[in-house]
Amino acid sequence: MTSYVIKDVSILDGKPTDILIRDGVIAEVGSGLKGDEVIDGTGCIALPGLVDLHTHLREPGREDAETILSGSRAAAKGGFTAVHAMANTDPVADTAGVVEQVWRLGKEAGLVDVRPVGAVTMGLEGTALAELGAMADSAAKVRVFSDDGKCVHDALLMRRALEYVKAFDGVVAQHAQEPRLTQGAQMNEGVLSGKLGLAGWPAVAEEAIIARDVLLAHHVGSRLHICHLSTAGSVEIIRWAKSRGINVTAEVTPHHLYFTDDVVESYDPIYKVNPPLRTAADVAAVRAGLADGTINIVATDHAPHPSEDKDCEWTAAAFGMTGLESALSVVYETMVVTGLLNWAGVADRMSVQPAQIGRVSDQGQPIAAGAPANLVIFDPRASELVEARKTVSASRNTPYAGRTLPGKVVATFYRGTPTVRNGELNV
Amino acid sequence: MKHLLSAADLSRDEALQILDTAKQLSVATEQGVGKLPPLRGRTVVNLFYEDSTRTRISFEAAAKRLSADVINFSAVGSSISKGESLKDTALTLEAMGAHAVVIRHNSSGAPHRLANAGWISGGVVNAGDGTHEHPTQALLDAYTLRDHLRGGEGDLTGLNVTIVGDVLHSRVARSNILLLNTLGAKVRLVAPPTLLPYGVEDWDCEVSYDLDSSLDGSDAVMMLRVQRERMNAAYFPTSHEYSNRYGLNVTRMNRLSQNAVIMHPGPMNRGMEISADVADSNRSVIVEQVANGVSVRMAVLYLMLGGSESLK
Amino acid sequence: MTNDFLPSGRVVLDASDISRALTRLAHEIVERTHGATNLTLMGIPTRGAMLATRLGELISQIQGSPVAVGAIDITMYRDDLRLRPARALQPTTIPPEGIEGRLVILVDDVLFSGRTIRAALDALSEHGRPELVQLAVLVDRGHRELPIRADYVGKNLPTSHTEKIQVNLVEHDGNDEVRIESEA
Secondary structure, eight states: OOOEEEEEEEEETTTTEEEEETTTEEEEEEOOOOOEEEEOOOOEEEOOOEEEEOOOOTTTTTTOOOOHHHHHHHHHHTTTEEEOOOSSSSSSSSSSHHHHHHHHHHHOOOSSSEEEOOBGGGGGSSSOOHHHHHHHHHTTTTOOOTTSSOOOOOOHHHHHHHGGGGTTTEEEOOOOOOOOGGTTOOEEHHHHHHHHTTEEEEHHHHHHHHHHHHHHHHHHHOOOEEOOOOOOHHHHHHHHHHHHHHOOOEEEEEHHHHOOOOGGGOOGGGGGOOOOOHHHHHHHHHHHHHHTTSSSOOOOBBOOOGGGGGGGGGSOOOOOOOOOHHHHHHHHIITTTTTOOOHHHHHIIIIHHHHTTTTTTTTSSOOTTTBBBOEEEEEEEEEEEEGGGGOSSOOOTTTTTEEEEEEEEEEEEEEEEEEEETTTOOO | OOHHHHHHGGHHHHHHHHEEEEHHHHHHHHHTTOOTTTTTTTTEEEEEEEEOOOHHHHHHHHHHHHHEEEEEEEESSGGGGGGGOOHHHHHHHTTTTTTTEEEEEESSTHHHHHHSSSOSSEEEEEEEEEHHHHBHHHHHHHHHHHHSSSTTOOTTTOOOOOOOOOOOOOOHHHEEEEEHHTTOOOEEEEEEEGGSSSTTGGGSEEEEOOSSSSSSTTTTEEEOOOOOOGGGTTTOOOHHHHHHOOOBOOHHHHTTTTTOOEEOOOOOOOOOBOHHHHHHHHTTTTHHHHHHHHHHHHHHHHHHSSSSTTTO | OOOOTTTOOOEEOOHHHHHHHHHHHHHHHHHHTTOOEEEEEEEEEEHHHHHHHHHHHHHHHHHHHEEEEEOOOOGGTTTTTGGSSOOOOOOBOOOOTTTOOEEEEEEEEESSSSHHHHHHHHHHTTTTTSSEEEEEEEEEEOOOSSSOOOOEEEEEOOOOOTEEEEEEEEHHSSSSSEEEEOOO
């Protein structure tokens, strides 16, 4: 196997050094190292390979939007070495058979670890538990369960799911959305939704479910994860829950760190997403929550959609944005450039903790001799104009199109093999 | 004026230009001029995704009286009902050489998309989009108010206009609030709290939950249509309670000042938000609103298509 | 550089010249229409309508009976409508007698290409069928582009094509004068 040496790269916030990669592991870290091939890391940052706890790969069912292969490529391009494939496929990933299929296709693609997420309820219908144990025991070893896209709104069912997954150290990842309060909802409920005549998605619809679920998790002593938290009030509730010792973790998406709901004024459905883009106060709160650790991780909620589902009027459009390829640059711009996080913090929020929550072994490890060679080399001095037609994902619904984002993934190593080199896919 | 998407697009001067132009056009009508020539060779498409016979006919009459060619494209019985997307419909209209598209759509913002997505090069007139706006209705209401209360000239400075009813779902209310403010009038909204938009306290108007205390000092009362089905979504308990608290009946009408007028964008729910006696009273200018609609829409189309700006 | 706020060019008719020209036009009209009782003056806004009003008063004084005066807006009938942004409409006022069967005299300030008059004839025909239509102008500057001529001319002013005739009237501009301005 070819060995690689990355020259003069800063590991997180450290001084420039060399990293030698051989036989799938980091062989040595130090100066003056030699390898078969040399990658210049001058001015760049080395981070452990990114782990996404929330990715929609659309296969099986919507291969026109994304496949496990195209999604894996997009993930590698963005510096990821592991992704969690959400369960809302067609058929739904609610049986051992479907999760094993996804897991196997991920293996075949071989660009990132594809970790299937199992549905909490059969068919995401919110009425009966799916075979959580069978999915956990399958070859896919599912540990994260979510009805994402839909909320497990039945309190009793949620309680049972929280309890049940304790048997195999699983976690329920809740899409917190009170359904009755969000019927027909199109955007954040605020002054702007009233003005634009779009049905509002009130913050309380998210916060009420989070409040209920942290209390439930506390009551039954379970682990709970909150998907794509988006409001200042949600941050407060998580902060309170953690102060009480409740075992809850939470994620925020790059787009909720970056955008405010003002962009909806264009009625361009590229900005239509669930949960919706929120106010400037919410953006400030989720950034602060991510900085102080209240919010544990960044997860992309990469949601590819074919053009026809976005090239239409707002209410007819699908919810969701792609995010794998832009995530690190967005976090860099919103958290690092602003001084809220250093690189160690970025590694913690985008690799270490997501791997822990998802129980992904050999991901999210410190960059040190002996660790699996999953890492990303990021050049913060570069910047790139995002162009929808140039995305690696099979879908074009990036909300950053036409914007310039700072930094660039120069290289991604997955188990010792460069999936990205010189900023381009290497596969 | 390239498009008319929102009443907020109009400055005071632009709004007055439309009203003044409408005035001249209505004079021509009164003088018996059947057809005016300025839009000869221009094609106006009425693209209606919602049934709205009165608005479509009003735009159609306006365009035809200005000698435009008019194509009516309705959701029922067309490619739209076969699932054609707005984009493909727009590309078709572009290929047919539409100079302007008048669009009525049940989705808020659809006219914005049509105007700004790069699908068509012609002008777009919003003829009502979802629960967003209906700018030509606001213009015809302003025209009617000006005609009755300001001698048909100038702006509406100093007028107090009270808008009553389902503001939450009303595109008419949104456009009226914006335009009335632009023209210097003061707006007061009266509705049960459930039928007011979230954040309405930040809007440029007064808000009240009580109709009886809001009638004094009103120069005009604009009643909004309230769908009976709203009570199924718990916006109000029963239609009986709604009309008791927020309906305009003769008792309430008689408390209005001498010159105050009563307006309704139609179609009315007689017995719900307005009693039949009020609707048919001499205070009511509802029928005039309809007539003024044609003049105002003629003015909009003339100013949009009559000159060089929209030339391809 | 030009300065729009200062009068430039050369005054060719002052207030008294204009007054005399209008008086003469009024007399000519009375003479040539033989004191017709079905006379209607239709001015073309903006300044033509003002001249029509003045002429109407003068003719009334001469005849000792009132003359019908109206205004006919030609904006929507212009053949250059599409060459400029949409123009504001001007008022059209038809006297109570109407124009059907009337002896209509169109009144304008300057006769140039003749296109305005062509448009006015079209506009007029929407309101009825006059017995006869004539044209009175304060200034005829030549350069016709259509087979149109004036029946009554206050002043013939031979001009170069590049020159501009500026008519000021008290009602609209604060003073009465006609100037020739050279295009810079």
